[in-house]
Amino acid sequence: MVIARLLQLPLILLAIYTLTFMLVWIIPGNPLEKPEGRRPPVEIVDAMQARYNLDDPLVFYGDYLSGVSGLDWVLGDREGPVIDFGPSLRHENWTVNEILAAQLPVSILLGLAAIGLAFFIGVGAGVLGALRPGSLLDLGSLLLALVGISLPAFVIGTVLLVVFAVHLGWFPVGGWGEPGHVVLPALALSLPFAAYMARLTRSGMLEELQSDHVRTARAKGMPEYTVVLKHALKNALLPVLSYLGPATAAAMTGSFVVEKVFAVPGVGTHFVDAVLGKDITLILAVVLVYSTMLVLLNLCVDVLYRWIDPRIDADGLAA
């Protein structure tokens, strides 16, 4: 089943590529033109367009496809990396491969840290809230969820920076390259995910704590933490787990706002900047990478499901 799902991946990606390509192509503007400043003569613009196949959508579509699929490499038409996302149209000193190689690890790292944090904060707050519904603790966790979901990242980010970086001086303000650089952006990035996980855990826990098997476990005199963690939480976590897949993919492909505010060199900014600059090769690359991650992570979640709850069998996986 896992194999079958993996085999679907290329088809899904082809569909996404085609759709994105069509959308990107109709954005007005010319990526080779600088947004401010002098305009080069028309002949030059035409020649540059021709060089990057921007004068012919079909040629571009085919060329790019054979580059990213590695087809031309297999056929021996091209040297270099198997998968070639082409040159960045806006940043001529870099290829898209180089940009991704430099930035994707940053985004993945930050995303994993954020999801890890979110899982702890979210599940923790959710469990605590569910144990004493209506208590101060519960209200606190609700408030966290509310803040996390409703406050935009640039507000949270700026507040974190002003308090922890400028006033307390515990962390550097922005940039990337040492452990301290991870903490604040990971926290800012994690809050919306944590909030959602807290809500999911809380409602799951409330339901589970009322259930028969939990009552039985308590009646058997099991210690409370075993009841809560082993009997209730395990089942209550299922919805959180299914949320983890897309959440991880989203977190790992970065966040435009968090990356801007903390000056983190990740790929998230390209989802906006590349589109504004019509850097076609870069847009296609980030969309394809994101899609691949999304599909693979959803697959991982389904496998995890089975591990947590063996009742979900292979047939369930295929569904």
Add this chain to the structure above:
Amino acid sequence: MDGLMLRLLLPAFLFLAAILGIARCDGQGDRSDLVIAGGGEVFTLDPQRMSYLRDMRMGGALYEGLVRLDLENGGFKPAAASSWETSDDGLTWTFHLRPESRWSDGSSVTAHDFAWSWLRLLAPDTAADYSSLFFMIKGSRAFWEWRQEQLEEAVTDGIVDGPGLWMDAERRFRETVGIEVLDEHTLRLNLEYPVPWLLDLLAFAPAAPVHRPTVEGWPVNTEGRSVAWHEVEAPPWNSRRFVDFNTETGRLQQDHRWARPGTLVGNGPYVLEAWRYKRDMRLKRSPTWRDPDGVRNDSITTLAIEDPNTAVLAYESGSVDWINGVNVEYRADLVEMARTGQRNDVHIIPAFATDFFSFNCRPRLPGGDLNPFADPLVRRAFARAVDREVIVNNVTRLREPAIATLIPPGSIPGYVSPEGLEHDPALARKDLEEAGWLDRNEDGVLESDDGTPFPVVNLLYTTNTPRYKRMAIALREQWERVLGVEIELTGRDTKFYKNDLREGDFMIARGAWYGDFGDPTTFLELCRSTDGNNDRGFVDEYVDRTLDAAAMEQDPRARMEMLSELERYLFQEQLPMVPICQIVDIHMYDPDRIEGVSHHPRQVQSLWNIRQMQEREALAGVSAP
């Protein structure tokens, strides 16, 4: 704890530890002597391809042109050339290069390097944004056009021999373009017409020399790498890493990736130590620089912090020494604090640039409708209705110098700016009436004599900063109040805005222009009918004729007077655009710590001249809040 807890916690701890561990490996080492936040990523370090200010600033540190702007005293300073002389007619310039100049790989900088770099600059294949600025070099425009034709013909004939065509072009360039290598260290330029601002152009980053074996990617073991390249046979094309030829068009294609750490070879005071995409760029003192004592810091890091607010926070926390170009929302408040003496680290530097609003001067709009702004009287009325003081004091709140002419007054030595049209509501209404627009049937709408109502005016602005939205709103209010017209605002992202400009799909549109060299024509050429940046579609034979005549005028004073009269004509009578204010640049640095930042209006900085005045360590304890 039971197994479940462990199963949950152990991987979590492991991955948090791993993340922090990995993040650590990604570091970049010691703090540089000077850390700059300059607003975003550098586009290219290939000088001929540069057109952004921040690129050129780096260019000035990595390469050295023949001369430099003298930032302290005005005028020019010798750079790669130690001296130069001009012929009496101003058409021949001879430059004497310093024999001791070295590329960062140790080889000599020669006149051949300049000649070859200018071939790059002037060949259409490079697609240099600034090539046309150098068309005053004898034969260069003809060469540019010849090369275009040569390629077109080859394509039509179906015989595209890229290398052959290029060799022909190289030969033609040597034979017909007025760039002569007299000897290794003497270079002569022959001009089509006298260009008093030639030195200004030569100080410009696109005129900086590049190292041919590096740019073309000659194999490392090639002889030309260690001795002068012009003395050896160039390696075969297919072994040059960074150049090839387009098989369909025959054009020389350049791969600009030579301009990277490890491969980039320059002749400036610094070498490129590291450049990490959208992170930082690190320069360090060049070991081969001819004047080691003139470099007052050993290393410079430029951080690519794109968020303006983060840049200010980084500055406040001490991790950035100097922000050049503060763009935060609250910068008006910073300016106010500087003005009232509450802060001494906010510096307002007027730039060689003007914010204006363009009128569409074409007779008809794209839809075919008549365009009232084709009439200079209407444009004059609109210009007179603008109260610039309100805009700079209450809208942008940066208190920029409000100006009614295109060229910032006082910015060009020897040039006297004419008066522009000042704010005068009564005259504005009179102009509009004279143009035939008045409320004939008293319904509150202006009509022409045949009863056509004045169209709703479409005012186009860009949305990437709130500045222009605010200006547009203020202008709408002023125009509606003074003239009784109706204005409709259209906010567009830069891409769409550029499209609209090109297609003439606007009535009034925001615009700005940064002067490139210290001569009035750098602004006034915008009003030439054939100029590539004449977004207004403004056509006036007198303007074109005067610009041509000024180019031929030998007497500098008479020339300046001609141009001043031209500017008067443009901004008192024609008004292709209504100037609003001079643009200002806001910098943040602590004047007690940082020394040597230039306030030159051209926003050029000698990075090597900037230093920390005290030991940073000693200050670290003091600067923490």
